[in-house]
Amino acid sequence: MKFTPIAKISLIVALSLSAYRGFAQQIKLSAEIETALSKVDTTQFKADIAYLADDKLKGRAPGTEGFQMAVDYVVKRLKSMGVKPAGENGTWLQQVKxxxxxxxxxxxxxxxxxxxxxxxxxxxxxxxxxxxxxxxxxxxxxxxxxxxxxxxxxxxxxxxxxxxxxxxxxxxxxxxxxxxxxxxxxxxxxxxxxxxxxxxxxxxxxxxxxxxxxxxxxxxxxxxxxxxxxxxxxxxxxxxxxxxxxxxxxxxxxxxxxxxxxxxxxxxxxxxxxxxxxxxxxxxxxxxxxxxxxDLISYNVVGKIEGSDPKLKNEYVVHSAHLDHLGIGKPVEGDSIYNGAHDNASGVASVLGIAKIYDGIKHKPKRSILTVLLTGEELGDLGSGYFASHPTVPVKSIVADVNTDMPTIIAPLLSVTALGAEHSSLATQVDQAAAYLNLSVEPDPEPKQARFTRSDQYSFVVNGIPALHIKYGSKTADGKNNLNDFVAKWRTKYYHKPQDDINGIFDFAAGKKYAQLNFLIGYLIAQDDARPTWNKGDIFKVK
CATH class of the missing domain: 3.50.30.30 (Glucose Oxidase; domain 1)
Structure with missing residues (x-):
């Protein structure tokens, strides 16, 4: 039997999941996708963060000139990688009042x-x-x-x-x-x-x-x-x-x-x-x-990578990250610009990295991909709340959201937790993608932090759309498996402080792996003939 290129891709990624998390059967990808995965450039990753977290953007607060500079930058980057506008009235933007x-x-x-x-x-x-x-x-x-x-x-x-x-x-x-x-x-x-x-x-x-x-x-x-x-x-x-x-x-x-x-x-x-x-x-x-x-006006930035299937291309997998941060605030150690390098210039860089991978793939997945860079996360997930309930595509056409918020790229990425994936069939794609990259999948290491509801994926979930947010696990190279302790110390010094700039602690190889992992999760969802489903009886399943 002779397969078309798209059918071949579908065949090699449609593999079963074993009974236990973390033991998914290894997926096999085409040479085209493997090559494209390797094209995530840590130098470009750093450059994206450096620009978005530069003092001249003054912390990217919604409604400010600095936020508009961030909008202009990501639109230019997405255009350069073949992404098409998918905002309101044929533009890149969705207005958020x-x-x-x-x-x-x-x-x-x-x-x-x-x-x-x-x-x-x-x-x-x-x-x-x-x-x-x-x-x-x-x-x-x-x-x-x-x-x-x-x-x-x-x-x-x-x-x-x-x-x-x-x-x-x-x-x-x-x-x-x-x-x-x-x-x-x-x-x-x-x-x-x-x-x-x-x-x-x-x-x-x-x-x-x-x-x-x-x-x-x-x-x-x-x-x-x-x-x-x-x-x-x-x-x-x-x-x-x-x-x-x-x-x-x-x-x-x-x-x-x-x-x-x-x-x-x-x-x-x-x-x-x-x-x-x-x-x-x-x-x-x-x-x-x-x-x-x-009242003030801000924007979500929405781009589209069109799928290949005549029917399924009208359904969408969202890759989201928030573009805003805290702007200018109370000085800390003489600095009042809250640059937001990790939170969340790094997440935006990850979505741009995903767009770069797709730019290197001639045979696109069946479903279309939306790159959505959001405003107002720091104000309470408001930009995502508006997009998820008032999307620029038909609301029922969005099948899943893969969100990236402050991936905390400060150490090698050896294990992850997928916040929210346990509620739906998305756990399957998480396990398959993680296994391919030799990453173990762990339960939420910080359940008291309520991280699941503190970022943009939650807006999609409460609107009935299966969603997840990949965060670091506890695994460390020295075998102590205490990354949480290191992150806690880092958070005390950098989180929501002016010190979160490009001069802080970074592991750009970890950033590359985040982008690769989130790409693979989204790609596997986009290739699956079946839409993601909520687990039977799950609290978030729309009645």
Whole structure:
């Protein structure tokens, strides 16, 4: 039997996965792809990071001249590698309208309680991006973690009537939840949605740490607005129904529990153990506040590498990375420009490296590839949230997202963890690609960091699109397998600091391997006749 070139490629990559992670059968690739993989150039990788993290870009904050310079640079690089524009109206860009909201004249008082509350100390009210003037009175109720996952055997709202009420919740999740499920359920957007679904009109997140101080949004909060003036994406607002998102400190929360005959430690232990303990509180809150706004325009950069199959080329695998960083901020050791070399110029360089690999492949995969360089990740995954829910291609045509955010290329890459892959069939492609590059696949080494929900792949997941984010594993060349310790020390000095520039610690060979791995994962997905699927009964599977 004679095979076409595309059929040959399909045949040699369609190999089975063994029963255990990390023991995938070795895939075989065509000579064309092997040659293209080798073309990822560490010198170019370094040059991309050096430009994007240069002081002249002033930290690439959305809406600034420096961010526009980054946009112009990546568009030029993508053009040079044969990528085509796939933004709005035949351009490279998708416009993202940010709204920065500030709180004005916020007051909160409690009835049925003798507490006298001080703004910014005892409570905080978050600004509202949609409703500039809010007045609200409502009975209080405690709703545990604010989680409603009956299919996982846990529902803080079971048997609790919160219609028209303000719910008090605490951040956390039952011990029985996996790290990614925990990160999802304690995400503010998930909490707000659950409250709205049960009829609540306000949410107040309560501190259980007597030593912590509340964080007031002095610099405002960000959302993305639709063209009709409604809210498209927000991490502090869900719907006009839930008019208030606030915070209570430990003292206020503890007092309200005591007033209801409850002991905080006992309540927290019960819900941590997986047994909801929700109840009405014999007190109500009167809340009033005003929000003011500043709007700014930024952009996602979207490119396309067209697939080869007449039908499947109308489906897309996304390779994403965020282009923005923190701009100019508080000086640290005399430097105020937050260059973001690792976070996330390195991730952008990886996507550019993937484009370079495709530029060297004449026989493209069946599905098309989108290169999406995102704005507003540092503002709360907002650019990705907007793209995933308002893509520049038909929304149902996106089959998967492979995201790269701060791959932390500071040591040889010997093992990886694929955040989110455990929820879908993408785990198969991860294992196959990792095995080809002699990388072992490990569970999340830092589950308490909630890394799964802290980067752009999460925006795709909550929109029903299987997605993952490759991060380093623990393996080290000396066999101590303690890379986490080295990363922790690195993070203390460099993460979200002006010191994260091109003069820091880099292993560009590790960057090359990240690009190769993410390319292979995306390529295998793009070549598979079947779309990726969520695991049966998975929390993220669209009902």
């Amino acid at each position: 940010f709204r920065r909201a500030f709180i004005q004249n916020g007051t909160l008082s409690l009835t049925g309680s003798n507490l006298s509350l001080k703004a910014g100390v005892d409570y905080v009210i978050m600004p509202n991006p949609y409703l500039p003037d809010v007045k609200l009175s409502g009975q209080l109720a405690f709703a545990g973690y604010g989680a409603s996952e009956p299919e996982l055997g846990y529902d803080d709202y079971a048997g609790l009537d919160v219609k028209g009420k303000i719910v008090l919740v605490t951040r956390g999740a039952p011990d029985k939840f996996s790290s990614s499920v925990s990160a999802h359920t304690m995400n503010a957007t998930t909490i707000l949605k659950a409250a709205a679904d049960h009829g609540a009109v306000g949410v107040i997140i309560c501190s259980v740490d007597s030593t912590s101080r509340l964080n007031s949004p002095r610099n405002g909060t960000y959302s993305v607005m639709n063209t009709d003036g409604s809210v498209a994406i927000s991490r502090t607002y869900y719907s006009p129904q839930v008019k208030v998102l606030g915070l209570f400190n430990y003292t206020v929360f503890n007092s309200l529990l005591q007033q209801s005959g409850k002991i905080m430690q006992a309540v927290l232990a019960q819900i941590k153990g997986g047994q909801p303990n929700s109840f009405a509180i014999n007190s109500s809150a009167d809340i009033a506040y005003t929000s003011t706004y500043q």
